[in-house]
Amino acid sequence: MDRIIVTGGAGYIGSHVCKALAERNLEPVAVDDLRTGRREAVRWGAFEQVAVENSDGLTQVIRRHKPVAAIHLAGLIMAGESVAKPLEYHQANVGGMLGLLQAMRATGLETLVFSSTASVYGIPAICPVTEAAPLAPVNPYGASKAICERLLDDCAAAGWLRPQALRYFNACGADDSGHIGEMHHPETHLIPLTIRAALEDGHVLAVHGNDYDTADGTGIRDYVHVSDIAEAHLLALDHLWAGKPGQPMNLGTGTGFSVRQVIAEVERQTGCPVKMTEGPRRPGDTPVLVADAQLARRVLGWTPRRSDLPTMVGSACAWHGRNGWPSE
Ligand SMILES: NC(=O)c1ccc[n+]([C@@H]2O[C@H](COP(=O)([O-])OP(=O)(O)OC[C@H]3O[C@@H](n4cnc5c(N)ncnc54)[C@H](O)[C@@H]3O)[C@@H](O)[C@H]2O)c1
Incomplete structure (x- = not known):
């Protein structure tokens, strides 16, 4: 069974992505340091407790599990909190992206789907907002995600990465099983x-x-059911595996x-x-x-x-x- 690294796999959206992968006969490997995630949310595939900033640790995980792709959801997510804690947000989100990219480069792993956010647009002048709108984040959270997208572009241009950024709007809801769902602390949604x-x-x-x-x-x-968001990651993998170019895409309704x-x-x-x-x-x-x-x-x-x-x-x-x- 092909394995997929899912960073943030112990989190809300990551656990739904792991379930969707398993339902497609792909084997998730959840990588999460549990700083906000929950071990009990990892119900499909292996679990590796590693911080994504730790590129050596991630390199070992990739060598051990030999995944065919990575889905990167790990990060800090509260826009309001990020205003008071910009360094923590850039460390986790930009530092985490750098750690993952370094590990992918070291191991030759090329395919990456990334959790971006509507926050990269800031306060858009035109709504509904298209992907062509300028990136103008108004807080460190959105800025950290915009920097990550730029990192993906730069590595793609260097020729060794096939990335697909998905800009989620407001994830909500829970899987039908009742086994996984939203449990943020503190909750801001x-x-x-x-x-x-x-x-x-x-x-x-x-x-x-x-x-x-x-x-x-x-x-x-714009609210989107978390299982619909999870489904988009599988389609993004199919898209990249078909050799088609990745580009940032909104996930909203x-x-x-x-x-x-x-x-x-x-x-x-x-x-x-x-x-x-x-x-x-x-x-x-x-x-x-x-x-x-x-x-x-x-x-x-x-x-x-x-x-x-x-x-x-x-x-x-x-x-x-x-x-x-x-x-x-
Ligand atoms: N929830 C939303 O509505 C929403 C909207 C837009 C984008 N996103 C993005 O989706 C992703 C997942 O969001 P979520 O709602 O599932 O959040 P979440 O807090 O439930 O999950 C994030 C997971 O990442 C882990 N993590 C955080 N920093 C880490 C690090 N440095 N190393 C290893 N693990 C780390 C946490 O322990 C947690 O399990 C985030 O990147 C977020 O920015 C979420």
């Missing part, structure tokens, strides 16, 4: 925060901004949902009111951030099949109903 504010005493959703120029005044984002729409769906599915406060806009937040996702559809043949709001919210409710919440 809207759907789990809203579900918790509906179901648990003492948890209140803070809505940042209710006076945007949108239909209901709240911000609109092109349909945005507002904060109030998410709240209404959570209330409908849980039968409980969402406890909330409404406050001012946060600096750096854009009213609407929605992908033009035509490129991934056209080039990869990617079709998000689970990214309607009831399915995304329903699967997240089922996951938290079964697994609870991260310990405080």
Whole structure:
């Protein structure tokens, strides 16, 4: 069975990627230092506890498992936190990318799919945002991912790397099995925060901004089911293995949902009111951030099949109903 290195394989999206690989008869090798991930999320294939900045350690992992490709999801993910901790974010995200690329170069591993983000666009002038929009990140998290994309371009131009960057919009939801799902600590993502504010005493959703120029005044984002995101990685591997050139691609649906729409769906599915406060806009937040996702559809043949709001919210409710919440 062909093996694939999955950095960040103990994390939320990485664990779903590992499952999708296993379902395709590919063997994931999860590489993760567990700084935010959970060992119990590694349920398919081997586990190697290594930091991605450690290129010698990664080189040994690659020599031992002889993978045919790598999928790089490891990294720090909180845009707000990155403003206070720029060095930590660049160390983990840029340093981690350098560590992985050095190990790939040392071992002759050429094929790489990379988790990038909509945050590379910053506050785009035109929405839905296409991949042609300028990269103008407004925080160190987005900047670190933009630098990683540049590193991929430079190594591709040098002739030894075949990279494909996928710019995810807002990942959410959980696998149908109920065995893996979102368990970030602290949680900053809207759907789990809203579900918790509906179901648990003492948890209140803070809505940042209710006076945007949108239909209901709240911000609109492009949510994508995590299993649809995982599926795109398999299509990206197929694309690269077919000898086709990689290029950055948005992973979104092109349909945005507002904060109030998410709240209404959570209330409908849980039968409980969402406890909330409404406050001012946060600096750096854009009213609407929605992908033009035509490129991934056209080039990869990617079709998000689970990214309607009831399915995304329903699967997240089922996951938290079964697994609870991260310990405080
Ligand atoms: N969740 C989203 O909505 C979203 C959106 C856009 C992009 N992304 C990107 O997707 C990737 C995965 O996100 P996630 O939500 O699954 O996050 P996550 O925190 O659940 O997973 C990240 C994993 O990487 C590991 N990790 C972090 N730094 C590491 C390092 N230096 N060495 C080894 N392991 C390390 C963590 O332990 C964790 O298991 C990230 O790169 C993130 O930037 C996520």
